[in-house]
Amino acid sequence: MPRLPDSPAPGTLKDDMPVYLYVAVTDTGPGLTPKELELLFQRFSQVSPKTHTVFGGSGLGLFVCRKITELMGGRIEVASEHGKGSTFRFFIEARTCQTSKRPASIDDVEMAEARPPIKRRHTATKMGFAGPGPKPHVLIVEDNLINQTVLARQLKHVGLTCEVASNGLEALEKVRRVSSLTQPPQGQPFDCILMDLEMPVMDGLTALRHIREEEAAGTLALNLVIALTGNARQGQIDEAKAAGMDEVVIKPYRLDDLLHKIEEMMRIRATAAAAAQAPAPPSLERLPSSDSVEMNEA
DSSP, rough: OOOOOOOOTTOOOOOOOOEEEEEEEEEOOOOOOOOHHHHTTTTTTSSSHHHHHHHHHOOOOOHHHHHHHHTTTOEEEEEETTTTTTEEEEEEEEEOOOOSSOOOHHHHHHHHSOOOOOOOEEEEESSSSSSOOOOOEEEEEEEOOHHHHHHHHHHHHOOOEEEEOOOOOHHHHHHHHHHHHSSSOOOOSSSEEEEEEEESSSHHHHHHHHHHHHHHHHHHHOOEEEEEEOOOOOHHHHHHTTOOEEEEESSSOOOOHHHHHHHHHHHHHHHHHHHHOOOOOOOOOGGGHHHHHHHHHH
């Protein structure tokens, strides 16, 4: 890492002075080989195929970190020894600012009073889920524990019920238990499955393939599956839909947009199911011809 400028002496800092913030994190993990070090900070790159299988991810994290530090006038790097651990360190350029609170002036008060009030979004009342009747039961399939917990709390906050799964295999087992057509269901069926694509153990598309195959074989009831993915490339979206996803939602998303999508897809599914159960109209071949009607009247 390049030598940073000497820090100003204590008490000499002034407002808007350039400073450098340096951070280092050291672990005692397995460390990295020189060959593995060459793969770090590259786009869609992981040190080994086992990384995705065990931890998931898409190989973008360190690439994004490198870009951010460069945009902030800094740099990131790693020093590692195989079998002993690694040290990740970075620095960014910043500027000093006023830290003491100054008393509010009359102008500040007038501006605050003139500012229009913030319009709060009442997501739950906008959705059909907020009314009477049963609320959708959702399965969240997400390997990131933080994302999983946040989304579950958000859905429960607007009145939905949900369960979680940390990978595709766990999700498949839950779906089989509640949607089986060959044995009594063990739990409440899912009205919607929110499926992440990149996960360890079993990814989302593999889990979906098993679900669709078992639906076609008549051993599972039909399931509504919406993909949640951070990959906005059209090719990946088309691939997910071709594999059997009902819809694809790109991360990051707004909660009300996701709720509207769930409601929309559930409505489409319900309409299609009602149409499939409706009696078919009589065939034209079965209708009496005008000639036969005239003969009967004669």
